[in-house]
Amino acid sequence: MNFVIPDFYPAAAEIFVAVMALIVMMATTFARRIARGLAYYLTQATLVAAAFITIGTMDGEVTLTFSNMFISDLMGDFLKVMIYFTVAIALLYGRGYLADRNIDRPEYYLLTLLMTLGMMVMVTSNHMLSLYIGLEMMSLSLYGMVAFDRESARSTEAAMKYFVLGALASGLLLYGMSMVYGATGSLEFSGIAQSIYHQAANKTVLLFGVVFLVSGIAFKLGVVPFHMWVPDVYQGAPTAVTLMISSAPKLAAFAMTMRLLVYGLFELAEQWQSMLMFLAVLSIILGNFAAIAQSSIKRMLAYSGISHMGFVLLGLLSGVVEGDRHFALNAYSSAMFYAVSYVIMSLASFGMVILLSRAGFEAENIDDFKGLNKRSSWFAAMMMVVMFSMAGIPFFIGFFAKLAVLQAVVAAGYVWLAVLAVMMSVIGAYYYLRVVKVMYFDEPTDSAPIRAPAEVRVMLSANGLAIAVLGLLPQGLMSVCAYALLASL
Numbered sequence: 319m320n321f322v323i324p325d326f327y328p329a330a331a332e333i334f335v336a337v338m339a340l341i342v343m344m345a346t347t348f349a350r351r352i353a354r355g356l357a358y359y360l361t362q363a364t365l366v367a368a369a370f371i372t373i374g375t376m377d378g379e380v381t382l383t384f385s386n387m388f389i390s391d392l393m394g395d396f397l398k399v400m401i402y403f404t405v406a407i408a409l410l411y412g413r414g415y416l417a418d419r420n421i422d423r424p425e426y427y428l429l430t431l432l433m434t435l436g437m438m439v440m441v442t443s444n445h446m447l448s449l450y451i452g453l454e455m456m457s458l459s460l461y462g463m464v465a466f467d468r469e470s471a472r473s474t475e476a477a478m479k480y481f482v483l484g485a486l487a488s489g490l491l492l493y494g495m496s497m498v499y500g501a502t503g504s505l506e507f508s509g510i511a512q513s514i515y516h517q518a519a520n521k522t523v524l525l526f527g528v529v530f531l532v533s534g535i536a537f538k539l540g541v542v543p544f545h546m547w548v549p550d551v552y553q554g555a556p557t558a559v560t561l562m563i564s565s566a567p568k569l570a571a572f573a574m575t576m577r578l579l580v581y582g583l584f585e586l587a588e589q590w591q592s593m594l595m596f597l598a599v600l601s602i603i604l605g606n607f608a609a610i611a612q613s614s615i616k617r618m619l620a621y622s623g624i625s626h627m628g629f630v631l632l633g634l635l636s637g638v639v640e641g642d643r644h645f646a647l648n649a650y651s652s653a654m655f656y657a658v659s660y661v662i663m664s665l666a667s668f669g670m671v672i673l674l675s676r677a678g679f680e681a682e683n684i685d686d687f688k689g690l691n692k693r694s695s696w697f698a699a700m701m702m703v704v705m706f707s708m709a710g711i712p713f714f715i716g717f718f719a720k721l722a723v724l725q726a727v728v729a730a731g732y733v734w735l736a737v738l739a740v741m742m743s744v745i746g747a748y749y750y751l752r753v754v755k756v757m758y759f760d761e762p763t764d765s766a767p768i769r770a771p772a773e774v775r776v777m778l779s780a781n782g783l784a785i786a787v788l789g790l791l792p793q794g795l796m797s798v799c800a801y802a803l804l805a806s807l
Contacts, residue, residue, distance in 0.1 A: 322385070324383045324384045324385070324388075325381070325383040326383075327375060328375060328381045328383055328388065328390035328442075329383065329384070329388055329390075329442070330371050330375055331368045331371040331372045331375070331398065331438065332435065332438050332439065332442070334364070334367065334368055334371055335364060335368050335431060335434060335435045335438065336435055338360065338364040338367075338431060339364075339428060339431040339432055339435065341360070342357055342360050342361060342364075342424070342427060342428050342431060343428050345357075345360065346424035346428075353423075353424045354417075354422050354423065354424060356424070357424035357426075357427040357428070358409065358413060358422075358427055360427070361409060361427040361430060361431055362406055362409060362410075364431060365402045365405055365406045365409075365434070366402070366406070368398075368402055368434075369399050369402040369403070372395055372398050372399055372402075373395075373399065375390070375395075376392070376395045378392055378805055379391075380805075380806065382444060384448075386444055386445065386506055386508070387443070387444060387445035387447065387448045387506070388442055388443070388444060388445075388448065389442055389443070389444035390442060391805065391806035392801070392802040392803075392805040392806050393573070393576070393654075393802045393803055393805075393806035394441045394442045394573065394806070395802075396798065396799075396802040397441045397569050397570075397572070397573050398438055398441055398442070400566075400569055400658060400661070401434060401437050401438065401441070401566045401569055401570065402434070404565045404566040404569070404661055404665060405430060405433075405434050405562070405565075405566050407665055407669075407777060407781070408558070408561050408562045408565055408566070408665065409427070409430065410773060410774060410777055411558070411561060411665070411668070411669040411672050411673075411774060411777070411778070412557070412558025412559075412561055412562070412672060413558075414672075414770065414771060414774065415556070415557060415558045415672045415675055416556070416558050418675075418676060419467060419556065421466055421467050421556065423466075425462075425466075426463065426466055429459045429462050429463050429466075430459070430463075430562070432455060432459045433455070433456050433459035433460060433463070433562075433566075433567075434566070435452075435455060436451075436452045436453065436454070436455030436456030436457070436459060436570075437452065437456050437566060437567065437569070437570035438452070439451060439452025439455065440452035440453055440456065440570045440573055440574050440577075441569075441570060441573040443574075443577055444506060444507050444508065444577070444581070445505055445506050445507065446495045446498070446499070446505040446506075446507075446578075447505055449574060449577060449578070450488075450491065450492065450495065452570075453488070453491070453538070453574065454488065456567060456570060457484050457488070460480070460559075460562075460563060460567070461477055461480055461481045461484065462477075463555070463559045463562065463563075464476050464477040464480055464551060464554070464555040464559055464563075465477030465478075466556060466559065467556050470556075472553075472554045473554055473555060473556060475550075475554055476550055476551045476553070476554025476555050477551075477554075477555075479546075479547055479550050479551065479554075480547050480551045483537070483546065483547045484537070484547070486537075487533070487534050487537030487538065487544065488534070490530050490533045490534045490537070491530065491531060491533075491534030491535075493527075493530045494527045494528070494529070494530025494531035494532075494533070494534060495527070495531070496527075497523050497524070497526055497527030497530065498510060498524060498527040498528070498531065498582075498583075500520070500523055500527075501513075501519045501520040501521075501523040501524035501527060502514065502518070502519045502524065503518075507577060507578070507581040507582035508581070508582075510582040510583065511581065511582055511583070511584060511585065514583070514585040514586060515585055524586070525586070525589060528583060528586060528589060528590055528593075529593065531578055531579075531583075532579075532590055532593045532594070532597075535571070535574065535575050535578065535579075536597050538567070538571040538574065539568070539571045539572075539575070539627045539630070539631070540623060540624055540627055541597045541598070541600075541601040541624060541627045541628060541631065542597065542600035542601045542604045542605070542624065542628075543597075543600065545601070545604070545605075545624050548620045548621075548623065548624055549608075549612075549617045549620040549621060551563065551620075552564065552616045552617065552619065552620035552623075553614055553616045553617050553620070553682070557616070557668060557671055557672050557675060557680065557682075558672060560616060560668060561664075561665070561668035561669065561671075561672065564619070564620075564623055564664045564668060565661045565664050565665050565668075566661065568627070568657055568660065568661055568664075569657060569658070569661060572630065572653070572654065572657040575634065576650065576654075579634070580634075580637070580646075580650065580807070581807075584638075587637060587638035587643075588638055588640075588641070591634075591635040591636075591637070591638060592635075594631045594634055594635040595631075595635050595732075595735070597628070597631055598628045598629075598631035598632050598635060598735075599628070599735070599738065600628075601624050601625060601627060601628030601631065602625050602628035602629065602632075602738070602739055602742045603738075603742060604621075604624065605621045605622060605623075605624035605625030605626075605628060605746075606621075606622075606625050606742045606743075606745050606746040606749075607745070608621040608624075609621035609622050609625070609746065609749045610745070610748060610749050612684075612749070613683055613684055613685070614682050614683055614684070615671060615681075615682060615683060615684050615686070615687070615753070616668075616671065616682055618684065618749055619664070619667055619668065622708060622746065622749070622750075623660075623664065625742070625746060626656075626660045626708075627660075629656055629719070629720060629723050629739065630653050630656050630657050630660070630723075631653075632653075632723050632724075632726075632727050632735065632739060633649050633650065633652040633653025633654075633656060633722075633723045633726055633727075634649070634650065634653045635649075635730075635732075636649040636652075636723075636726040636727050636729070636730035636732065637649040637650055637730075639730045639731055645726065645729050645730055646807075647800065647803060647804060647807065648725075648726055648729065648800075649726040649729075649730065650803055650807075651796070651799045651800040651803050651804075652722040652723045652725070652726045653723065653726075654799040654802075654803060655719055655722055655795060655796050655799045656719040656720075656722065656723050658795065658799065659715045659716060659718075659719035659788070659795075660716075660719070662715065662781070662784060662785060662788070663704055663707050663708050663715070663716060663785060665781055666700070666703075666704045666778065666781040666782050666785060667701075667704050667705075667708070669774075669777075669778045669781060670697065670700065670701045670704065670778070673697065673768060673770050673774065673778060674686060674687070674690075674768065676766070676769065684752065684753055684756055685756065685763065686763075686764070687701070687753055687756050687757050688756050688757070688760040688761065688762050688763050688764075689757070689760055689761050689762025689763070690756075690757040690762070691757050691758045692762050693762055693764075693765070693767070693768055694768050696779070697768065697778070698757045698758065699782075700778065700779060700781075700782030700783075701753070701754075701757060701782075702754050702757065702758075703782045703783075703785055703786050704782060704785060705750040705751070705753050705754050706750070706754075707785045707786075707789065708750055709743070709746060709747040709750040709751065710743050710746075710747070711747070712789075713789045713790060714785055714786060714789035715784075715785050715786075715788040715789045715792060715795075716785075716789075717789060718789060718792040718796075720739075720743060722796065723739075724736045724739060724740065727739070
């Protein structure tokens with residue numbers, strides 16, 4: 319057996335992040351006095367450098383290496399850059415919060431780098447084995463981060479729930495992969511697609527495998543009926559960790575869905591689209607109705623996230639209509655645009671929750687936002703922009719994300735589904751507008767000034783303004799998503 323030396327160039331960013339994770343671990347071990355600050359700045363420098371490496375190695379071509387287990391394409395490169403950007407901002411927002419609670423330890427930043435590496439591997443996988451390795455690297459890091467506040471019983475409980483249910487989801491995913499392998503004889507996505515195209519696969523076993531795969535994907539996206547962990551983990555985890563869970567992993571989960579279902583199982587699109595339709599409808603309905611009853615803003619945003627992931631599924635289920643693939647690119651790019659838009663909004667929303675928190679106080683309830691306009695009219699305006707955007711009110715990025723997905727759904731002929739989604743969005747506007755009402759019309763229960771480092775204030779302001787500007791000029795981001803997919807599919 320001849321060993322072929324792989325081309326390491328397309329995986330330069332992954333190799334760099336892996337090496338830097340080891341350097342962070344060693345550096346903080348031998349420099350305990352400055353370990354916290356050193357770990358933070360090394361991690362941020364790693365993310366910035368990885369972004370430059372990814373952009374520098376981006377050539378627009380589809381490249382396979384490591385025995386076809388690794389794929390480099392524009393979709394993967396774009397999502398990786400977005401992941402670096404998201405993780406860097408989440409670290410910036412959460413650093414003061416972690417320091418106030420004395421959990422700003424170097425291990426947190428090491429776990430963050432390992433989580434980022436896992437997401438990068440997921441995004442660039444062309445093989446079920448490498449996809450699963452990336453998924454577990456990301457998931458195990460997140461389990462540790464949720465339980466990072468060891469003195470909090472609530473965080474420990476949330477981590478246990480997340481771990482147990484995550485293990486169940488991993489089992490479902492592995493079982494589905496084994497059935498697909500048994501039916502097609504391949505673990506490589508292109509090999510699976512070829513086997514199905516030439517009708518060389520056992521159709522019955524294959525469809526059972528698809529059911530298990532979709533179940534595993536549904537857990538990672540946090541959609542109904544695999545959503546049970548989302549509100550409990552969001553509420554139980556330290557808010558800085560909740561911010562991390564609610565943002566970058568959604569991009570990795572979207573990439574996993576694209577690689578598995580579109581790259582590997584596209585010939586079975588009509589079968590898995592019907593499964594996604596069931597998940598999307600339940601997620602949009604339950605997410606919006608359950609969010610109305612919440613008094614905790616973290617749980618409200620958790621249920622709202624379930625609803626938003628339902629909209630992402632709406633885009634994914636609109637690609638193939640009665641065998642016609644003409645709508646695929648538009649539908650999948652709308653889903654990708656929605657996922658990116660949601661991550662930008664999620665960063666700002668949990669960033670505001672962190673901004674109002676301080677040592678000894680958690681701004682976890684909607685009532686904690688009472689009278690925010692009197693305490694800081696600027697940040698009240700930023701939170702209003704975020705809430706309006708999440709509700710899909712014109713003209714913010716959330717409105718155009720919903721519009722793009724609904725146009726894809728209508729083009730696919732699912733008019734009833736678009737009407738249902740619009741009705742649920744109207745219902746969902748209630749709990750977003752309730753936060754705005756509390757900020758502007760209620761008397762503040764806390765008159766303490768809002769204190770935060772200048773860099774957090776500037777970035778949070780830029781985050782809110784980006785939501786407004788991208789709402790006025792959404793075409794650029796839409797075009798990038800469409801072009802990245804066009805060059806990759």
